[in-house]
Amino acid sequence: MSLRDHLKYYWNVKLVGSAYLRWQRWQAERKPRIPRNWRTDIIAPPLKISARTKELISRHYLEGRYANGHKPVAWVTSGGPVEILQALGFYVLYPENHGALCGARRYALELSEEAENYGFSQDICSYARTDIGAMLSGKTPVGRLPKPDLLLACTNICQTVLFWYRVLAKHFNVPIILIDTPFVYKNAPEHAIEYVKKQLEASIPVAERVAKKKLSFKKLKEVVRLSREASELWLEIMYRGKTKPAPISVFDQFIHMAPIVEMRGKPETVDFYAAMLKEVDERIKKGIGAVKNERKRLLWDNLPIWYKLRFLAEYLGEHGISVVASTYTMAWGELAPLIDPERPIESMAKTYIYPILNRGTGYKLQKMRDMVDEFDLDGAILHSDRSCKPYSIGQVDQRNRLISEYGIPALLLEADHNDPRAFADEQVKARLDSFIEMLE
Amino acid sequence: MIKAIGIDVGSTTAKIVGVNESGEFVWSYIEPADPRVEDQVERFLEKVREMAGSIEGIPIVATGYGRNLVHQATKKVTEITCHARGVFKQLGHGGTLVDIGGQDSKVIVIGPHGEVVDFTMNDKCAAGTGRFLENTAGRLRVKLEEMGNVALSAPEEVKISSTCTVFAESEIISMIAHGVRVEPILKGLHRSLVKRIVAMIRSVGLVPPLMLSGGVVKNPAIRKMIEEETGEKVILPDHPQFMGAYGAALIGLKLGKG
Numbered sequence: 141m142s143l144r145d146h147l148k149y150y151w152n153v154k155l156v157g158s159a160y161l162r163w164q165r166w167q168a169e170r171k172p173r174i175p176r177n178w179r180t181d182i183i184a185p186p187l188k189i190s191a192r193t194k195e196l197i198s199r200h201y202l203e204g205r206y207a208n209g210h211k212p213v214a215w216v217t218s219g220g221p222v223e224i225l226q227a228l229g230f231y232v233l234y235p236e237n238h239g240a241l242c243g244a245r246r247y248a249l250e251l252s253e254e255a256e257n258y259g260f261s262q263d264i265c266s267y268a269r270t271d272i273g274a275m276l277s278g279k280t281p282v283g284r285l286p287k288p289d290l291l292l293a294c295t296n297i298c299q300t301v302l303f304w305y306r307v308l309a310k311h312f313n314v315p316i317i318l319i320d321t322p323f324v325y326k327n328a329p330e331h332a333i334e335y336v337k338k339q340l341e342a343s344i345p346v347a348e349r350v351a352k353k354k355l356s357f358k359k360l361k362e363v364v365r366l367s368r369e370a371s372e373l374w375l376e377i378m379y380r381g382k383t384k385p386a387p388i389s390v391f392d393q394f395i396h397m398a399p400i401v402e403m404r405g406k407p408e409t410v411d412f413y414a415a416m417l418k419e420v421d422e423r424i425k426k427g428i429g430a431v432k433n434e435r436k437r438l439l440w441d442n443l444p445i446w447y448k449l450r451f452l453a454e455y456l457g458e459h460g461i462s463v464v465a466s467t468y469t470m471a472w473g474e475l476a477p478l479i480d481p482e483r484p485i486e487s488m489a490k491t492y493i494y495p496i497l498n499r500g501t502g503y504k505l506q507k508m509r510d511m512v513d514e515f516d517l518d519g520a521i522l523h524s525d526r527s528c529k530p531y532s533i534g535q536v537d538q539r540n541r542l543i544s545e546y547g548i549p550a551l552l553l554e555a556d557h558n559d560p561r562a563f564a565d566e567q568v569k570a571r572l573d574s575f576i577e578m579l580e
Numbered sequence: 581m582i583k584a585i586g587i588d589v590g591s592t593t594a595k596i597v598g599v600n601e602s603g604e605f606v607w608s609y610i611e612p613a614d615p616r617v618e619d620q621v622e623r624f625l626e627k628v629r630e631m632a633g634s635i636e637g638i639p640i641v642a643t644g645y646g647r648n649l650v651h652q653a654t655k656k657v658t659e660i661t662c663h664a665r666g667v668f669k670q671l672g673h674g675g676t677l678v679d680i681g682g683q684d685s686k687v688i689v690i691g692p693h694g695e696v697v698d699f700t701m702n703d704k705c706a707a708g709t710g711r712f713l714e715n716t717a718g719r720l721r722v723k724l725e726e727m728g729n730v731a732l733s734a735p736e737e738v739k740i741s742s743t744c745t746v747f748a749e750s751e752i753i754s755m756i757a758h759g760v761r762v763e764p765i766l767k768g769l770h771r772s773l774v775k776r777i778v779a780m781i782r783s784v785g786l787v788p789p790l791m792l793s794g795g796v797v798k799n800p801a802i803r804k805m806i807e808e809e810t811g812e813k814v815i816l817p818d819h820p821q822f823m824g825a826y827g828a829a830l831i832g833l834k835l836g837k838g
Contacts, residue, residue, distance in 0.1 A: 536783055543698050544785065552700070566645075570684070571701060574660035578696045 145209025156491075157202045165195040167188045184423070184430050187388065190415045193396050196412060197241070200403065201282035207231035208286045212351045215288040215308060217298040218401055221319060221340060223367055223484065223490045227360040228351040228406040229279040231286060234402040235271035235308075238285065241398075242270050243254040243446030243558040247281045252559060254279065266527040266558035268304040275311055288314055290350045297496040315350065317343045321493045325500045328493045337489035357484070363405035365481035365486070374400045374411035375473030378465065382422045382515050385429025386437065386464035387420045391453040392430060392471040394444040435460030435580050439511055440530045441467050441504075441538075442523040443557040455569070459576050465515045467507055468531075471496050501534030505541060512548050519549035519579055526556040551575040566572045582607060582632045584639050584836055586828025587624060587653070589646030590618055592682030592710060593795060596624045597825035598632070598648050603669055603833055608822050616735070617649040625652060630764065639832035643824050645683065657831055659824045660688055660699050666827030667791055668694035670817040675789040678777060679823070680796035682710040687780045689787050700784045706745045708776035710796045716743050716752055716769055728799035731770045734763035740772040748772065767801070774805040781810065791815045793823040832837070 142425035168191035174180060194204075207213050214225050218236040225232055230507055242248040249264065251273030256262055258276055260269055274280050291314060302318070309316040318338050322332040344355055374397075396416060403409040414479035440463050445452065457464060475494055480487035485486070496504055508520060520542055522535045536554060542548040553571060582598035594783055598607035609627055614620035621642075628635050629702075642650035644663040650656070663679050667690065674690040674697075685708045689698040702708035704786060717724045738760055740748055747771065755765055781790075790812040796802055797820040807814050 540783075540785060549698075567684075569700070570645075570658065574658040574696070574699055574701075577658055577661045578699070 142209055145206075145489050149203075149206040149210035152206050153199075153203050158199060161195045161198050161202070163219070165191045168194070179454045179457070183389075183453055184428055184432065186390050186403045187392060187416070187419055189419050192412060192415065193398070196399055197510050198407065201401070202272050203285045204233055204282070204286045204579040205229060212287065213345075214292055214350075215305075216292045217294050217297060217301045218418055219307070219495050219497070220292045220294040221350065221488050221490065222292070223360060223363045223405050223488060224340070224355065225290075225292065225348055226343060228347055228353065228364045230290070230347075230351060232402065233285060235274075235286070236267045237398055237402045238274065238280070238282070239267035239270040239558055240444075240446050242274070242281060242393075243300055244449065245281050246560070246564075248447070249560055251277065251279060251501040261293070262558040262559075264527075265298070265300045266556055270298055270526055270558055271304070272307060274309065288312055289313060290347060290471045290504070291316040292319070293317070294319040294321060294492060294543065297490055298497065298528070315346060317346055319343065319492070321498055323500075323545070324493060324498055324503075328490070332347065333486075333489050333493060336493050336551060337485055340485050341488055352570060354465075360484050361481045362486040364479060366407055366410055368404040368476055368479035368481060370400055370406075370409045370413055371403055371428045371476035372475050373410065373417055375470075377413065377417050377420055378470055378473050380417075380424065383424050384437075384507070384516070385427070385431065385434035386462050386515075387423035387430060388429060389430035389450045389453060389468060390440045390444075390466040392461045393466065394446075397469055429462065430464075431457045431460060431462035432464045433460045436518045437516065438463045439465050439467075439515070439517050439520040440523065441508060441520060441535070443468055443528055445555045445563060446522060448563060449562050456573060456576075461576065461579070463521065465517065467496055467504065467511070470507075497530050501538060505536065505538045508538065509544065509546055509548070512542075512546070517548075519551070520576070521575075522550060522552050523557075524554045526550050526562045527559065528557060549575070549578055582628065582635075582638060582746060584641070584717075584829045585625075585628060585635070586825040586830070586832060587621060587640065587642045587644075587647075587650055588659070588662070588822070588825035588828060589621070589642065590646050590659075590681055590683070590795075590824070591615065591649060592714075593821070594620055594624070594644075594646070595822050595825040596628070597819075597822050597829045599826070599829040603830050605670075605822070605826055608825070609821065610821065613646070617646040618651070621650050621652065633635060639836040640830040641832040641835070654832065654835055657828060660686060660696055662824045662827030662831065663793055664688050664696045664827065665689045665694060665830050666823035666825075667793055667817050668773040669826070669830055670819075671791060671815060672788070673810055674783060674787070675791055675815075676784075676787050677791045677793060679794040679796045680710055680777065680792070680802065681709035681728040682714070683774075683779065685709050685777060685794075687777075687784050689784055697787075698784050700780055702776065702780060706779065707748065708773065710794070712745050712748070712773050713769065713796070713799070716749060719749060719752060720756075720766065722762065722766065725798070727766060728770070728801035730763055731766040731801040733805065734761075734767040737762050737767035737771060738764045740765075740768045752799065768799045770799075770805055774802060775808055777806065778809045786810060786812065788812055789815050791817070793817060793820045795819070795821045 254268040254270040254277040255272035293301040478491045539550040542550040588595045642653035647656045677688045691697045
């Protein structure tokens with residue numbers, strides 16, 4: 141870590157960059173601009189908080205651009221126990237979030253092809269391909285990604301991360317921390333939680349060695365507290381979808397979920413979601429719905445189709461259909477009660493073993509059913525995501541049982557979260573049209 | 581006297597049906613699909629005018645892939661809803677309807693009141709559709725309308741392992757090269773298509789009785805093999821290929837009555 145790198149970081153990030161992004165945000169807040177062709181006749185204009193989301197995300201990647209040489213950098217899986225790294229002052233990059241950003245900006249295919257040209261199969265997760273493509277080519281829409289000094293992969297979201305992060309470890313020649321979270325069928329047995337806890341404890345000296353400093357438990361408790369606060373606020377925001385009309389749709393949630401995934405444990409994330417909750421409550425007070433003429437309310441299962449968010453929001457919105465809740469966005473809030481700042485490591489072990497993706501298919505079915513009741517929904521769309529096998533497995537049965545056992549109309553929609561080649565416009569429309577008629 | 585018109589612009593054929601006051605099937609016409617959809621629809625309507633005089637005030641409902649190009653339509657409805665409506669009216673009961681079309685296949689579970697309870701469509705591959713047979717009919721020099729009978733005439737069948745139309749074709753080419761006769765190949769081909777369809781039926785869950793519609797129904801081998809594979813007797817409506825257009829006309833009739 142050199143003086144030159146520190147100066148570069150302070151000048152570009154702290155002084156010029158942050159000031160510029162703040163100014164950009166003020167401008168956007170002063171004169172909110174609705175994106176071109178936005179169907180305001182069907183759906184509500186973007187949330188005002190969008191200006192702040194953009195500032196947060198831009199600053200995050202700007203910081204990443206100048207992080208090497210200034211602070212240690214870690215690349216982490218989306219369900220990774222990040223609090224220890226945050227407390228040690230790491231800059232944390234989430235390749236999956238970067239992948240989603242590339243997907244939403246329709247840049248993922250180009251990166252994916254970079255990986256495929258190198259020999260990675262099209263059958264591998266499109267996040268992994270996007271990330272590996274970015275790694276191999278150095279291309280990214282955010283300027284430049286920092287090189288990792290440490291990798292953290294947690295198997296609570298899938299097993300692909302095991303192999304994906306090994307590729308990264310080999311390429312960057314850096315250590316990898318692997319947190320193995322045993323699959324939970326009903327309740328996690330004590331020994332499984334203990335096993336995760338021991339791995340977390342064992343990861344501390346590795347992270348300390350890379351960070352070249354000792355972990356302060358006081359700091360860790362503070363990070364865990366902030367993590368919990370942000371998750372609680374996010375959960376509150378999700379639950380506001382129970383209101384009719386729903387103030388925000390899952391498509392809004394998808395856009396504004398980046399901070400809860402990649403900036404957990406930071407005070408600005410707590411402030412951000414407090415402000416978002418306030419705006420959502422204002423919408424409720426004014427009776428503003430995400431869809432102007434909300435007639436039907438749906439559940440979304442699985443990851444978003446990042447390159448088709450607007451299309452889906454408008455296509456469904458046109459028929460008065462609001463997709464108000466999703467198992468996916470809920471995943472970053474529902475575990476909030478398990479986080480205990482006073483017992484950081486123990487509670488982290490518990491929190492990180494229980495994500496929906498690490499639990500049985502029966503649990504997800506029950507969860508969907510509960511959400512249909514809680515949010516008073518008329519049906520469900522299950523995105524069968526070609527890339528995400530752990531999320532998609534069991535969906536055929538889950539869909540059939542939603543229909544046959546609970547009388548909930550449900551549609552299986554085949555696509556991919558990041559690879560637009562797996563999305564056929566006409567076929568998707570044909571299925572959506574028929575499903576919409578069925579809901580009538 | 582025609583009281584409502586349904587037009588089904590499919591991928592392989594375009595169909596038009598007229599119904600009377602009580603929703604009975606009174607007139608129909610079919611042509612291979614014309615890429616100039618608007619011209620074809622205009623021609624169809626001209627035929628109605630020739631026969632029935634004016635079509636002023638008669639509701640027109642369009643369905644099928646080309647429905648959005650039927651500008652004269654009072655309403656546009658999907659094939660799923662139309663097929664369910666048509667078949668229910670003709671047969672008078674719910675159950676599981678399999679519609680094998682040129683471009684896609686659908687399995688529709690129809691409730692006791694004619695409502696769509698559930699449906700599924702073939703995935704992005706053409707292997708479960710009429711196009712699968714059409715594609716290979718040419719390669720084997722067998723007329724499409726004779727395929728079914730030729731297949732049934734074979735005492736044995738070969739296994740076509742590929743479920744992809746393009747790969748199936750290459751598989752067939754290599755079988756021909758190995759001297760396998762056309763009949764067993766055709767029988768295997770039908771089996772492969774039917775297995776795809778039956779998998780779709782199973783994925784939504786078969787609610788008997790089992791009903792069939794769509795152009796491919798004219799092929800006797802498909803019907804027989806679906807019965808063999810599911811163990812269920814297959815029921816056919818009177819005009820299986822016109823069920824989409826018929827259902828559309830019925831929806832039109834309801835619109836006309838307000």
